[in-house]
Amino acid sequence: MSENQQEKVKVIDARGSFCPGPLMELIRAVKESAVGDVIEIWSSDTGSQRDIPKWTEKAGHEFLGVIHEEGYDRIKVRKKR
Amino acid sequence: MPKKVLVVGGGTGGTIVANNLAHRLHDKLVAGEVEITVLDPSPLHVYQPAYLLIPFGIMHRSEAIRSERSLLAETVRFRQEGATKIDLKNRTVQTASGNLGYDFLVLATGARPDYSQVPGLEKAGYDFYTLDNAYRLREALGRFGGGRLVTAVAGIPFKCPTAPIEFAFLADSYYSRLGLREKVQVDYVYPLPRPFTIQNVAEDVQTMMDGRKINVNLLFNIESVDPEKKELKSMEGETIKYDLAVLTPPHTGAEVVIKSGIAGKGGWIPTDRYSLRVNGYDDAYAIGDATDIPVSKAGSAADFEAAVVATNIWDSLNGFAPSLRYDGKVMCFIITSIGEATILLFDYEHPPKPPPSNFACYWYKLVYNRMYWSITAKGLLPGVGV
Numbered sequence A: 001m002s003e004n005q006q007e008k009v010k011v012i013d014a015r016g017s018f019c020p021g022p023l024m025e026l027i028r029a030v031k032e033s034a035v036g037d038v039i040e041i042w043s044s045d046t047g048s049q050r051d052i053p054k055w056t057e058k059a060g061h062e063f064l065g066v067i068h069e070e071g072y073d074r075i076k077v078r079k080k081r
Numbered sequence B: 001m002p003k004k005v006l007v008v009g010g011g012t013g014g015t016i017v018a019n020n021l022a023h024r025l026h027d028k029l030v031a032g033e034v035e036i037t038v039l040d041p042s043p044l045h046v047y048q049p050a051y052l053l054i055p056f057g058i059m060h061r062s063e064a065i066r067s068e069r070s071l072l073a074e075t076v077r078f079r080q081e082g083a084t085k086i087d088l089k090n091r092t093v094q095t096a097s098g099n100l101g102y103d104f105l106v107l108a109t110g111a112r113p114d115y116s117q118v119p120g121l122e123k124a125g126y127d128f129y130t131l132d133n134a135y136r137l138r139e140a141l142g143r144f145g146g147g148r149l150v151t152a153v154a155g156i157p158f159k160c161p162t163a164p165i166e167f168a169f170l171a172d173s174y175y176s177r178l179g180l181r182e183k184v185q186v187d188y189v190y191p192l193p194r195p196f197t198i199q200n201v202a203e204d205v206q207t208m209m210d211g212r213k214i215n216v217n218l219l220f221n222i223e224s225v226d227p228e229k230k231e232l233k234s235m236e237g238e239t240i241k242y243d244l245a246v247l248t249p250p251h252t253g254a255e256v257v258i259k260s261g262i263a264g265k266g267g268w269i270p271t272d273r274y275s276l277r278v279n280g281y282d283d284a285y286a287i288g289d290a291t292d293i294p295v296s297k298a299g300s301a302a303d304f305e306a307a308v309v310a311t312n313i314w315d316s317l318n319g320f321a322p323s324l325r326y327d328g329k330v331m332c333f334i335i336t337s338i339g340e341a342t343i344l345l346f347d348y349e350h351p352p353k354p355p356p357s358n359f360a361c362y363w364y365k366l367v368y369n370r371m372y373w374s375i376t377a378k379g380l381l382p383g384v385g386v
């Protein structure tokens, strides 16, 4: 996990892990973060694009979007509560 | 000096590797050219799939346990002690009685429930992850005259990904047979947005649960359990009340691999998913529940992996290049009622295509429970396991 100074962003590299790995890692990171923190999860599993927004909506966090990179996606979420 | 193969963990994977190698290397073992040693602190080998069936009276203690020594080939040495430290760089494994060296190491230390990850979990209710707990649950199910029976998954990954689904189906079937189903509400609670990790299987499970009036509660990640109020609380801010909770605890790897600094995230051993070598080492393998490879924590996976590792160690001992790769194969039954089951067979490249539930699969599962001892654990049919 690394931190970017401008906005507090925690990056979790879950590439190479398969469903439900990336979602479970995101959930763990949200649990360990403070309200307002942004978490960016890197996933090469295409299922993450479907599962992560569903979870953030239900859990009351903010889905900030997906950036497609070569072979993986960077999915951003803000902890809201 | 004999070549030494050291197997840490005499559960499903470790026992199959040791026995299968022992059959192939019989002459060399007798001549003292090779030594195979299995280390395990427990003198008993437990067939863990029985834990799910004991609560419903379908299996019994006597069918679930054998002595490890009696299962291992005579040519395999069994040391009833645990590894206390594993040093991969210096090729040594420490135990209370001394240090053991090796030429090839197989880590098969399994997974264990970790109740400490969820506050209140241990006191919350029941589970089927140890033999004693399976019997406690049997009593509780028998006493339960009605109310809300909740089976919930409190962390992924865990041993046997289909077990909580099977538990819900078995509970439905069990109370229907007793004429109590109208009084028992069965709830299945799962952290993901579908009732199983694999999409097409999840759809079948959802349809079957709907048809059997099993309530499916999704995206419920248990944060804590309140045993007094009998409530499960989720990270998503929801609460589920229960009268009887049957919970699948989060799991982690063996203490020794964590303390030795071998384990990565979650307590799992970083392992190459094809060669099954511990990352960075060509003389150390890891198999079964202990690894971090993306397959189910299932005895069948341990069995298929054991076949690959036994073959490749045999190759190396005989001067050949390793000749097998693990393709991610897993075979799992899903018992869908007392009397019916379906079967999932899949690998890294091919998702499962389960047939409709039927009696033949159920019957085979019950027969297999007996065959485990005489065939699978003996290493006689490596790679054909359940």
Ligand SMILES: Cc1cc2nc3c(=O)[nH]c(=O)nc-3n(C[C@H](O)[C@H](O)[C@H](O)COP(=O)(O)OP(=O)(O)OC[C@H]3O[C@@H](n4cnc5c(N)ncnc54)[C@H](O)[C@@H]3O)c2cc1C
Pocket (backbone or CB within 6 Å): B008, B009, B010, B011, B012, B013, B014, B039, B040, B041, B042, B047, B048, B049, B050, B051, B052, B081, B082, B083, B084, B108, B109, B110, B111, B128, B129, B159, B160, B163, B254, B255, B256, B287, B288, B289, B290, B297, B298, B299, B300, B301, B302, B331, B332, B333, B386
């Ligand atoms: C309820 C339930 C139902 C299941 N149903 C099925 C099923 O239907 N089909 C299926 O395929 N699988 C099923 N499984 C899963 C299956 O039992 C496991 O996946 C399988 O046992 C894994 O084998 P393993 O060798 O990796 O670990 P295990 O068989 O758990 O063996 C690990 C061994 O390592 C030993 N050990 C731990 N620490 C040390 C140490 N420090 N030194 C030496 N030894 C050590 C332990 O004592 C143990 O004997 C089920 C499991 C459960 C709990």
